[in-house]
Amino acid sequence: MSEPRMLADRGWPFDPTRRREDQGFFGPGSPTWKVWTHPTALLGFQRAVTLEHFDPFLTAAVADARGIYQDPRGRLDGTLSYFLIVAVGDTRTAIETSDLLMRVHTKATGIEPISGQRYSANSPESQLWIHVTGWHSVLKCYEMFGPGPLSPAEETRYWAECAIAAELQTCRPADVPRSRAEVRAYFAAVRPRLCVSEPALEGMHYLLRTPGGKGRLPLWAASRAMAPATISTLPKWMRRLGDFDQPGALDRVVAPLARAAVRVTAAPRAELAVVGRLLPATHAVLDQHFHGAPPVRAETLTPTQARERHGARAH
Template sequence: MAVPEGPAGEPDPGLFGPASVTWQLHSDPVMWIAGVRALYLQALHPRAVRGVMQNSDFRTDAWGRLLRTAAFVGTVTYGATPAAERAGARVRGIHRRLRAVDPATGDSYRVDEPALLLWVHCAEIDSYLHVARRSGLTLSDAHADAYVREQRTAARLVGLDPDAVPGDTAALAAYFARVAPELAATPDSADVDAFLQRPPVGPFLVPARNLLWSRIAGLAYGTLPQAAHRLYGRPAPPAPVVDRRLRATANILRAVPDGVRWRLPPQNILRAMERLGPASRPSPSKLARAAAILDESGDKATGNGYG
């Protein structure tokens, strides 16, 4: 199989490459918990969640939707540039055709309105970053800002103007402050909450759901802002308790060898390493080592040079 090449004949690093925060961060298994948190957060925007519920098979094929989302993120992060661009074009094409109807007014609107795409994007990257840091990963503020800035590329793929997307954590926090008055509890958000607490599974998988999934969903819910807990109408444990449980779960997930986790479909990381060589192996520990070195030297972290 031919190896995709970049402009200079070198193997194509993709849209991010091994020198990015995104490359390292997205390899951590707590991203699954972060992804569930993102769903909880996204469902609190009435127009955004209505677009999902009216146009998708979320209720009947929620597992498939989750896996397709994970495959998209993996392709965009680790795939060669042509594959990532094709994935983005497919998503834009699907969204371009979809409409939702506001039941209160009867008005129809496009699900790819920039404001709705921006909400989904910001809820996702905030969740990835938030869960990663609370789970024990050492990320400097400069690395966090670099991650938010890098994700403007992912925003472009789904149809957003990168210049209109937050480029650092301060801008991301300001965005959430602006959009907070638009958030609300709705029947659609209640449906999402009910599914995430007890997703339908076959009888033989009920014990695994009760043992494993309930812990993941509970942790994801616990890491939401208090305002989100109030909207959902369910309390969460105190933040120190959530952090302790999250770190313990993260340690268990991280104890599973990378070679085992990465062999599960769709194997984006393994294919990236085949394309770029073993030095491209991602690990969030590279970010921690870079932050420690920079702290010891007294230099300001730049978010580069940790690949």
Template sequence: MSGGPTARSAWRRRVTEAAVGLFSHAPDPLADTFSHPGDLGLFGPDSVTWQVMSDCSTFVGGVRSLLVQAAHPEVAAGVGDHSSYRDDPLGRLSRTASYVTATSYGSVPEVDAAIAFVRRMHGPVAGTSHRGLAYSAADPEMAAWVHNALVDSFLVAHRTYGPVALSDEAADAYVAEQVRLGRRMGAAPLPDTAGGLADWLAGHPSLGLSPAGEEAIAFLAGPPLSSPVQVAYRIIHDAAVATVPPPILAAIGLRPRRGAITRGRMLIRGLRAALGASPAWAAALERCGEDRPDGVRFRNQPGTTR
């Protein structure tokens, strides 16, 4: 970005307001986090999870996870029949982001509260898909599809668009860490390596297009957003599609656009410069009595979570 400090500050402020506005339609998931001093949560300061989830590449990972989830007809039916994403897309986005933030960076009580909330919301989710198969959010395999799609997507997005290269060993450690959360969610099976996770998703026998999946994919291609945000979102969407493995792309009828990864990297680099690292990471470090890392910019002040 060209211009002096004042122009740069104004640009950061505009970008931050636009980005934060998308996720401000739900209560702060870490509002009480400082009431649990010393609580490491599920993962802790030395985890790969805290590293992966701190970066703006999670924007791509979130969209990618929804695309992958749409490739499972029964999961897509559950979302289509019971979700509010059409009528309240920003509310659903904020609630999903709150769950991810709480389970990644929250104290154990905050993690458990987030999981309990999701279980209550998913309690009524049951029915029959277009191909006549029963679905239920309580089914461990369906829970595994949703959980594993999230984990794989955040990992792949970070390895493609993140600020530093993530080694194979670190990628495996991240997936193994996330098994702890998957078990708490009642999901199974839960692959514990990056390769095993990717293979499980891409080779799943339930892959296929469905009416509910098509509707979700169409919505994800053009959700109701303001014009400036829509331009950035389109790049994020295409960047997400470009990282989905071919078997899943074939199942949902999408093709990657030429140059999508390059454009995605440029946008995420700009968002990183504007937004800095996750405020939730800073708050979690403070709760644990750890210093903020050198060379990392956070936009929130000590004692705050956003």
């Protein structure tokens, strides 16, 4: 099936055949474009979706829906392509995709079994955990296995852009970290409510080493190849709590191997070849970014301006 047909069948508003209207929210030269389109984003994404399961309310949502177990490729592809559309897509597509995702998440409600409290995938607290772990994880892997740390000015801008991207979700603006120090403070503040359960452990281990099955061989292989490097980026307490710790010797061995693999796939053509076998929607977004026609207008917009221009609803 072609990428446009596959995306249309899933109801995804991204159309790789449509010329981009603008340069999105961040534009050329932004650290967001640089970090999110680097091959290390795959490692960062595996890290982020694993971390999400430390939030008991998100774990309950994943466990009740069972989506990642029934269609792991589709669910992971949809999530990463959403992040990437917000990072590098044009503003119309980003707003439309965000609105679609919010509508889908409206149905994801239920009771979290440990606390007995109601969960909602659209709650500001859960959306903030998803957002911060995503942006932090992708930067962490870029620093460890890619080109290295951003310059101080780039890092300041990266976290400012992270806060802009959060406007497309239900996050409360005042809660969104805007610096590395604020990210650390956020993680320290939420740590007391993080925990694991049988469903959480199931989800973490499934995402780190996805089982095989029909059509899953690329995901089976890639998840296992990436897992040691992904685990090496996490603090020991998380690794022990999630029961996926590994020896420090393996951490030391895997780091240069991961950096070598990243260098091999650093060129867009090589990166697209890898992503295309794993995540077709993500491949379509990246391919348009690298090879698509220039946008109609060489401008960036804020989320507020984009909603006003495109007539999308405000959150």
